[in-house]
Amino acid sequence: MSTALSSAPDARPHVDIAPMKLVIVGHVDHGKSTLIGRLLHDTGSLPEGKVEAVRAMSERRGMPMEWAFVLDALQAERDQGITIDTTQIFFKTERRPYVIIDAPGHKEFLKNMVSGAASADAAILVVDAKDGVQEQTRRHGYILHLLGLDRVVVAVNKMDLVDHDEARFRQVAEDVRHYLAGMGIVPAHILPVSARHGDGLATLSDRMPWFEGPSLLQALDELQAKPLPVELPLRFPIQDVYKFDERRILAGRIESGRIAVGDTLLFNPTNTTARVRSIEAWAVDGPVMSASAGQSIGITLDDQLFVERGHVASHRAEPPVETNVFRARIFWLGRAPLETGRRYKLKLATMEHTVEVQAIERVIDVADLSQRPADRIERNEVGEIILRARAKLAVDPFVDNPRLGRFVLIDGYDMAGGGLVSMDGFPDQRARNEPTSQNITAVEHRVTTNARWQANGHKSGVLWLTGLSGAGKSTLAVELEQALFRKGWQAYVLDGDNIRFGLSADLGFAPEDRAENIRRVGEVAALFARAGTLVITAFISPYREDRDRARSVAPELFHEVYVKADLEVCETRDPKGLYKKARKGEISEFTGISAPYEAPVSAELEVDTGSLSLAESVERLLGYVEANFGLNGRE
Amino acid sequence: MAEPTPIRPAGAEPHAAGSIAKPRFDSAAADPYLAARSNHFVSDAAMNHLDALEAQSVYILREAFNKFDRLGMLWSLGKDSNVMLWLAKKAFFGHIPFPAMFCDTGKKFPEMYAFQERYAVEWGLNFVRRDCPPIEEIDPTLPPAARSAARKTEALKRLIAELDLQAVIAGIRRDEEATRAKERVFSPRGENAEWDFRDQPPEFWDQFKTDFAPGTHIRVHPLLHWTELDIWLYIQREGIPLVPLYFSRDGKRYRSLGDMDITNPIKSDADTVEKIIAELRVTKVAERSGRAMDHESEDAFERLRSAGYM
Numbered sequence A: 001m002s003t004a005l006s007s008a009p010d011a012r013p014h015v016d017i018a019p020m021k022l023v024i025v026g027h028v029d030h031g032k033s034t035l036i037g038r039l040l041h042d043t044g045s046l047p048e049g050k051v052e053a054v055r056a057m058s059e060r061r062g063m064p065m066e067w068a069f070v071l072d073a074l075q076a077e078r079d080q081g082i083t084i085d086t087t088q089i090f091f092k093t094e095r096r097p098y099v100i101i102d103a104p105g106h107k108e109f110l111k112n113m114v115s116g117a118a119s120a121d122a123a124i125l126v127v128d129a130k131d132g133v134q135e136q137t138r139r140h141g142y143i144l145h146l147l148g149l150d151r152v153v154v155a156v157n158k159m160d161l162v163d164h165d166e167a168r169f170r171q172v173a174e175d176v177r178h179y180l181a182g183m184g185i186v187p188a189h190i191l192p193v194s195a196r197h198g199d200g201l202a203t204l205s206d207r208m209p210w211f212e213g214p215s216l217l218q219a220l221d222e223l224q225a226k227p228l229p230v231e232l233p234l235r236f237p238i239q240d241v242y243k244f245d246e247r248r249i250l251a252g253r254i255e256s257g258r259i260a261v262g263d264t265l266l267f268n269p270t271n272t273t274a275r276v277r278s279i280e281a282w283a284v285d286g287p288v289m290s291a292s293a294g295q296s297i298g299i300t301l302d303d304q305l306f307v308e309r310g311h312v313a314s315h316r317a318e319p320p321v322e323t324n325v326f327r328a329r330i331f332w333l334g335r336a337p338l339e340t341g342r343r344y345k346l347k348l349a350t351m352e353h354t355v356e357v358q359a360i361e362r363v364i365d366v367a368d369l370s371q372r373p374a375d376r377i378e379r380n381e382v383g384e385i386i387l388r389a390r391a392k393l394a395v396d397p398f399v400d401n402p403r404l405g406r407f408v409l410i411d412g413y414d415m416a417g418g419g420l421v422s423m424d425g426f427p428d429q430r431a432r433n434e435p436t437s438q439n440i441t442a443v444e445h446r447v448t449t450n451a452r453w454q455a456n457g458h459k460s461g462v463l464w465l466t467g468l469s470g471a472g473k474s475t476l477a478v479e480l481e482q483a484l485f486r487k488g489w490q491a492y493v494l495d496g497d498n499i500r501f502g503l504s505a506d507l508g509f510a511p512e513d514r515a516e517n518i519r520r521v522g523e524v525a526a527l528f529a530r531a532g533t534l535v536i537t538a539f540i541s542p543y544r545e546d547r548d549r550a551r552s553v554a555p556e557l558f559h560e561v562y563v564k565a566d567l568e569v570c571e572t573r574d575p576k577g578l579y580k581k582a583r584k585g586e587i588s589e590f591t592g593i594s595a596p597y598e599a600p601v602s603a604e605l606e607v608d609t610g611s612l613s614l615a616e617s618v619e620r621l622l623g624y625v626e627a628n629f630g631l632n633g634r635e
Numbered sequence B: 001m002a003e004p005t006p007i008r009p010a011g012a013e014p015h016a017a018g019s020i021a022k023p024r025f026d027s028a029a030a031d032p033y034l035a036a037r038s039n040h041f042v043s044d045a046a047m048n049h050l051d052a053l054e055a056q057s058v059y060i061l062r063e064a065f066n067k068f069d070r071l072g073m074l075w076s077l078g079k080d081s082n083v084m085l086w087l088a089k090k091a092f093f094g095h096i097p098f099p100a101m102f103c104d105t106g107k108k109f110p111e112m113y114a115f116q117e118r119y120a121v122e123w124g125l126n127f128v129r130r131d132c133p134p135i136e137e138i139d140p141t142l143p144p145a146a147r148s149a150a151r152k153t154e155a156l157k158r159l160i161a162e163l164d165l166q167a168v169i170a171g172i173r174r175d176e177e178a179t180r181a182k183e184r185v186f187s188p189r190g191e192n193a194e195w196d197f198r199d200q201p202p203e204f205w206d207q208f209k210t211d212f213a214p215g216t217h218i219r220v221h222p223l224l225h226w227t228e229l230d231i232w233l234y235i236q237r238e239g240i241p242l243v244p245l246y247f248s249r250d251g252k253r254y255r256s257l258g259d260m261d262i263t264n265p266i267k268s269d270a271d272t273v274e275k276i277i278a279e280l281r282v283t284k285v286a287e288r289s290g291r292a293m294d295h296e297s298e299d300a301f302e303r304l305r306s307a308g309y310m
Helices: A032-042 A050-060 A075-080 A107-117 A135-146 A166-181 A216-222 A449-456 A473-486 A496-500 A511-530 A544-553 A567-573 A578-583 A614-629 B049-067 B079-091 B110-122 B144-163 B228-238 B273-282 B300-306
Strands: A020-026 A087-092 A097-102 A122-128 A152-157 A189-192 A236-242 A249-253 A258-260 A264-268 A272-280 A290-292 A296-301 A312-315 A321-332 A343-348 A351-365 A370-372 A382-395 A406-411 A414-422 A461-466 A491-495 A534-538 A558-564 A605-608 B071-074 B100-104 B127-131 B167-169 B186-189 B217-220
Touching (some): A020 A032, A020 A107, A032 A087, A032 A097, A032 A152, A122 A135, A122 A216, A135 A321, A152 A166, A236 B049, A258 A272, A321 A544, A343 A382, A461 A473, A461 A511, A461 A614, A473 A534, A473 A614, A491 A496, A496 A511, A544 A558, A558 A614, B049 B079, B049 B167, B049 B228, B071 B079, B071 B144, B079 B228, B100 B144, B127 B144, B144 B300, B228 B273
Parallel strands (some): A020 A097, A122 A152, A461 A534, A461 A558, A558 A605, B100 B127, B167 B217
Antiparallel strands (some): A087 A097, A236 A249, A236 A312, A258 A290, A264 A272, A264 A312, A272 A296, A321 A382, A321 A414, A343 A351, A351 A370, A406 A414, B186 B217
8 A cells, every 4th residue: 555645644633524434234144233343342432331231131131242232222123133224323443433324134124224325435245254145245235336335345254153264265255256346346355354253353363364454444444435526517406495585595505516606507407597696605704605516505696597496507518418218227115116107206316207117128136137127126126227207307327427317216105216327328308409599580481381282282291200220111101202292292201311411411320419310300301391392201210309309390290100010020121231230239329229219109190010011001101191181172 | 806715614625637437328238327436526625524514404404494384393402403403594594494392391401491582582583382291191101201201202292283294303313322323314203203113214315205194294303414522513613502501510511401300410520612522522421321211221212212202
């Protein structure tokens, strides 16, 4: 270890340093409570009379000195012999104070462990030297990963029961290391200890001369506390708006970044901006000019915008993602399982929204990290899902900013699960069709759309074909165009060939590019339609949000057609050989394989090309067109 | 333009910003949830331990005020509940937008009543005082001191019914006593105010239980994560007024204040906040050692709390 890190002695009394919060996890009976009790004793942290009380308690129950009783304050615990809930216990070393959150090992009590571990700075994972890695060792390890807790010390306990055998220790250490590596956790140390006898806790043990250290306390003292996310982009979720006096104060906690008087703030989801006029505070000397992550503050603005709880302020250059659909990795604590199609209340920072489980992608087996498809996630299981809200949320992918990248789900009155946000495969929906220029004025046309219809002999509009690659969109579009042309109609197909090579030549296939491509197609299609043409578009257009936006350009002219075929059918057809390439990993972000397809919920027309022949499909489309675009008296 | 000054005196400058890993969209193998690792955050010395505690408590108080229309704060006149009122003024910019409730056993020290009369006015409190029911109305199976303390529980139940409260803010701390260590920040109570410590809701990422069935209510604990020493350091920093009984007179002082007949002073010469802080840094005696009801039997206090005691 570098000496530079520990050279300057800290002059401040150590009790004024924020305590490091420790969570102790591990399989039931692997000795967590004993380890804590002994740690408290060895650091001189027990109140007077406690050792005697524990001795008396142990004797009364006919047991040898049982250090676990230090924590077992509740009658219920002592009777069951297991710790039932999170407690918080304080101890201190020369370096700093610690708070121990005693997390239980009992299988049913995951919610308590989560409650403790979520607020912890670091974890001690206790593993029995004899039993080795067990189910809850793995489960707790996985939860640490989900909670973003990456400061982990592993204590291989009960070394006395394996005769302080080095080989056994190495084997258990290797098992733990291997499992944690699968979740990206590299433990700071893996240590042999014997908590009952105090071996390896405060000091190293003579009985394990083969271990060079450090001791558990030394290992803990080496850990660096996790600092506040001050350097991340500003996220200031509004908690409340107060008008106790003449001031209108927006109150909240800065989740990340900094804020200063004079800053221009962008508010989500309203997309309005205003400047910070003041930072308000009570009983503070002098005006406050800036504040940073972790502080609960209040601000006033120079403009009386509509702002309420759940809105998020950021700086304009670094806004959060805006979306109504995202992926999530979740852990489920609910009594009833999480199911596809069910609605829950989502709480993310100060936001609350109703969300629907659009899909359950997989359940993860924490025992071996394997995955399997499922239509429900049971209590204490971990899985990956897609959630959809009715409104747009301001979020960050968890990997970018955990503070706006994690959420809980409420089922009825109960908090039923927690999750991490991923935008993998989904685009940022932040408005791209807001005019950038302010000096735009609409020209008033003298030729009305209706006059064009009369001249053409049919109505115009947009037939928006959506479906998987290989579902038959282009084939149908071209057939329909030809059939209509023969009848003397003004019809025109927009597809990848005439858009991707020109108008969208600058775009790729990343989610954002796809969204932008579809936005352009939507705008162009609406122009054609207003010019009197019946436009047939043939794009996968996988995101519901994008199709809805295309519809919003000319809602009265828009008809969504779901060209439906199962993935298996499309993959068998594979007209362009794309599925084969995608399966080999040669094409990334391929819809249906490595990128999502969101089927229409209420398309005007559905054409099932999996069961209809091409001729039948075209027939259906023609019938629909004639019924909806024909002018009275002519058809 | 002058450099903006932080809300609290800044210590060292933060270290250089770490880079933030962007999610990879180009590889199916990349785990989109694995990344927010170690060094993406940098330290910032602008917030010390007390700042962090204050910010957390303010956040909790604001959550409670936002979520509950009918909310009240228990004001026991003790040091913790004075800190709590102070934090409420911080949270609401000098205002306390809910009643400060005092369940009077009639057995408090005269100094406490004097304090109450003065500060209810000086702090502009919406002060609500109710008498506790007589001892005869309380469960006779409880040990004597616990039975006496249980009068407060009963008074609180009646006050909750009278004001139709959805939530009650109480100044308990985890380090005070073992059963309080088990508490949640937002802790649900049943229809008879009872606490089911065996089946508590999960609480993480500062998302609290704010949805509850009719007839039940929530106890809100904004000081849960503070220690006794934190309380005194904060009192020192902010200059918060206290009942004088906390300070030594004739070699004795009260470390915790309750009813006259079931609260005992400790031996101490600490007659200033500074001396009390110095004393607490070395003591190994439990804070509530002078509170008789905690010690009558192994589970006396647990029984009190299960039945709705603070």
